[in-house]
Amino acid sequence: VPCITLFRGLGLSNVLKAGVQTLCVPVQAKESWGYVDVREGAHMFWWLYYANSSSASYKDLPLVMWLQGGPGGSSCGFGNFEEIGPLDRDLKPRETSWVRAASVLFVDNPVGTGYSYTDTEDALTKDVAMVASDMMVLLKSFFSLKTEFQSIPFYIFSESYGGKMAAAISLKLTKAVQAGSVKCNFAGVALGDSWISPIDSVMTWGPYLYSTSLLDDNGLDEVTKAANAVLEAVKQGQYRKATDMWSITENVVEQNTNNVNFYNILTQNSDEMVKTSSDQTNGFLCEKLNMHSFSLSELMNGPIRQKLGVIPKNVTWGGQAEAVFVSMAGDFMKPVVDIVDQLLAAGANVTVYNGQLDLIVDTAGQELWVKQLKWDGLQYFNKMKWTALEDPQTQSQTGAFYKTYKNFAFYWILKAGHMVHNIPSDQGPMALRMLKMVTRQE
Structure with a gap:
C-alpha cells in the first residue's frame, strides 16, 4: 500500500475535514490480520505486526499480544494508534513503537469490541472465564495459521481491565499449552495498571x-x-x-x-x-x-477500515462497546487475585507495572493486592529493595523502580499515568525499555 505522501504534514484531521475520500495508509512493517469465529455468532478480529528491527529478524524477537481495557476498549484502535503501534493517530511513525522490539498482535477482545462483533447481544461475554475460553479459540487458530510463531517466546501485555482478562487468559493458556491443545511458547504475562482487585483501587482513591x-x-x-x-x-x-x-x-x-x-x-x-x-x-x-473519540473513530471507520478490506458493512468500529461493558457489569468489580496466585504457583512469569500518576488504578491499590498473594516468594520479595532505572529521555533522572524475584516482578513507572506507554503525556520510552527487560532483551 503506497504511503500518504500527498498529505504528509497536513495531519489526518485536516485531511478528513477537507473531505478527502481516498487515503492510503502507510505500511511500516509486515502485517497480517483477520477474523476468527470463536463461537456461533461471535467473531473476533486480530491484527499482527511482524517485528521491524534493524538489528534482528522477527524470528529472533518475541511475540507480544496486547489487550486493552474497558471492557470495550479496542486494542486495534487505542493500543495500536494511541500507544504502541508503528503509527500514531496522525499516521506518522512512532519512535517508541513496540514493533521495534517485538512482533505485536493486537486483538479486539472481548467480542463486540472494536472491529470484533457479535450477531446478537446474547452472544456477548458475561465474565472473564467466557473471555478466556473465546481467546483460546482465537490463539489456537492463530498459532495454527502462523506456525512460524509457535516456538517464539509469546508474552501477553495488558492495560487496565485488559489485565484482569490477561490473568484469566494466561492461566487457561498455561493449561492449554500443557495439554497440547494450543501450540505456543508462552513466556509470561504483564499486568499494566490492571483491574485485578477493583475494591483495593477504589478504597485508595481518597x-x-x-x-x-x-x-x-x-x-x-x-x-x-x-x-x-x-x-x-x-x-x-x-x-x-x-x-x-x-x-x-x-x-x-x-x-x-x-x-x-x-x-x-x-x-x-x-x-x-x-x-x-x-x-x-x-x-x-x-x-x-x-x-x-472523534478523530480516532473517524480513522478507524474511514482509512483503516478501507485498508483492512475485511470489515463487514454492518460493523462499526466501537459500535458495540457500551453493550460489551453492560454485559460484563456483573463481573466488573470481582477480584482475580486468586488467578494471579494460580499463575505464580504454576511457574508462569508474572509482571505488574503501574504509572505513578494513575488514579483509576492507583499504585497504592496495586500494592495492597500484591501483599494479599499466597505466593511462596512474597515474603522475600517484600524484603527486597527496589532498583532505580534511569529515564531514557533524561540522563541522571530516575524513570522507574523495579523489583524481581523468581517468576514475579513489579515496575513502578514514574511520571506516567494510566496509559503508561502514551506519548507525549506519559512514558513511552520507559515503557519500551521495560518491555525489553520483561522479554529478556536487556
Missing part, C-alpha cells in the same frame, strides 16, 4: 488524592463514604450493584477535585469529557473511549 493535595478534609470524607458503599456491596457479593456504586464514587471524586483526570492526576478532564462520562453508568469505559 487517601491518594488527599496526599497529593487534590482533596481537602471534607472531600476526603465524601469520597470515603462513597467508596465504603462500594465495599459493602462487594462484601455482600452484589457485584452489579458494586459497579453502579463505583460509578457514583467516580462522580463524587470529580465533584470534589474540580474534575481531576482519572488517568493522569496532573491533567484535568475537559468539560465535554466530564459531561459525556457523567451521563453514563459506565464511566470507566466512556472516559476511555472519549479521550480522542
Whole structure:
C-alpha cells in the first residue's frame, strides 16, 4: 500500500475535514490480520505486526499480544494508534513503537469490541472465564495459521481491565499449552495498571488524592463514604450493584477535585469529557473511549477500515462497546487475585507495572493486592529493595523502580499515568525499555 505522501504534514484531521475520500495508509512493517469465529455468532478480529528491527529478524524477537481495557476498549484502535503501534493517530511513525522490539498482535477482545462483533447481544461475554475460553479459540487458530510463531517466546501485555482478562487468559493458556491443545511458547504475562482487585483501587482513591493535595478534609470524607458503599456491596457479593456504586464514587471524586483526570492526576478532564462520562453508568469505559473519540473513530471507520478490506458493512468500529461493558457489569468489580496466585504457583512469569500518576488504578491499590498473594516468594520479595532505572529521555533522572524475584516482578513507572506507554503525556520510552527487560532483551 503506497504511503500518504500527498498529505504528509497536513495531519489526518485536516485531511478528513477537507473531505478527502481516498487515503492510503502507510505500511511500516509486515502485517497480517483477520477474523476468527470463536463461537456461533461471535467473531473476533486480530491484527499482527511482524517485528521491524534493524538489528534482528522477527524470528529472533518475541511475540507480544496486547489487550486493552474497558471492557470495550479496542486494542486495534487505542493500543495500536494511541500507544504502541508503528503509527500514531496522525499516521506518522512512532519512535517508541513496540514493533521495534517485538512482533505485536493486537486483538479486539472481548467480542463486540472494536472491529470484533457479535450477531446478537446474547452472544456477548458475561465474565472473564467466557473471555478466556473465546481467546483460546482465537490463539489456537492463530498459532495454527502462523506456525512460524509457535516456538517464539509469546508474552501477553495488558492495560487496565485488559489485565484482569490477561490473568484469566494466561492461566487457561498455561493449561492449554500443557495439554497440547494450543501450540505456543508462552513466556509470561504483564499486568499494566490492571483491574485485578477493583475494591483495593477504589478504597485508595481518597487517601491518594488527599496526599497529593487534590482533596481537602471534607472531600476526603465524601469520597470515603462513597467508596465504603462500594465495599459493602462487594462484601455482600452484589457485584452489579458494586459497579453502579463505583460509578457514583467516580462522580463524587470529580465533584470534589474540580474534575481531576482519572488517568493522569496532573491533567484535568475537559468539560465535554466530564459531561459525556457523567451521563453514563459506565464511566470507566466512556472516559476511555472519549479521550480522542472523534478523530480516532473517524480513522478507524474511514482509512483503516478501507485498508483492512475485511470489515463487514454492518460493523462499526466501537459500535458495540457500551453493550460489551453492560454485559460484563456483573463481573466488573470481582477480584482475580486468586488467578494471579494460580499463575505464580504454576511457574508462569508474572509482571505488574503501574504509572505513578494513575488514579483509576492507583499504585497504592496495586500494592495492597500484591501483599494479599499466597505466593511462596512474597515474603522475600517484600524484603527486597527496589532498583532505580534511569529515564531514557533524561540522563541522571530516575524513570522507574523495579523489583524481581523468581517468576514475579513489579515496575513502578514514574511520571506516567494510566496509559503508561502514551506519548507525549506519559512514558513511552520507559515503557519500551521495560518491555525489553520483561522479554529478556536487556
